[in-house]
Amino acid sequence: MTTLNTYLTFEGNCENAFNFYRSVFGGEFAHVGRFSDMPADPTYPIGDEFRNQIMHISLPISKECVLMGSDTGGHGAPIIVGNNFSISINTDSKEKADAYFAKLSADGKETMAMASTFWGDYFGMCTDRFGINWMISFAEAAPQG
Structure with missing residues (x-):
């Protein structure tokens, strides 16, 4: 089975946004990963100011639908x-x-x-x-x- 879900990207306020979405939709986060959880990679260094930001978070909305998101961690195009x-x-x-x-x-x-x-x-x-x-x-x- 193939599923489609929306993945949202934030610049430092992903956790706040997802706490809000959880208050709207209910439920619990299936996963919360922070940039500090990633293995070190000299190609993509994570600055200290980004280490506590969200690398990946998922909030199941229904059996078939999951809202997912992350902060940029200082990488990628400006939001x-x-x-x-x-x-x-x-x-x-x-x-x-x-x-x-x-x-x-x-x-x-x-x-x-x-x-x-x-x-x-x-x-x-x-x-x-x-x-x-x-x-x-x-x-x-x-x-x-």
């Missing part, structure tokens, strides 16, 4: 309302993930090639030819909390 979201696709196979990625990035921009990640997903990001940001995932490992 402009309208470019601060992505559509997240979760697939049930690597092959589907690769196929969606290839089709969506054609005549667009690959921002992160499909690859296995430290959090256990096969994951990539692109912007399609119409300027819409996409995140494509296949859960290679069992979910961790």
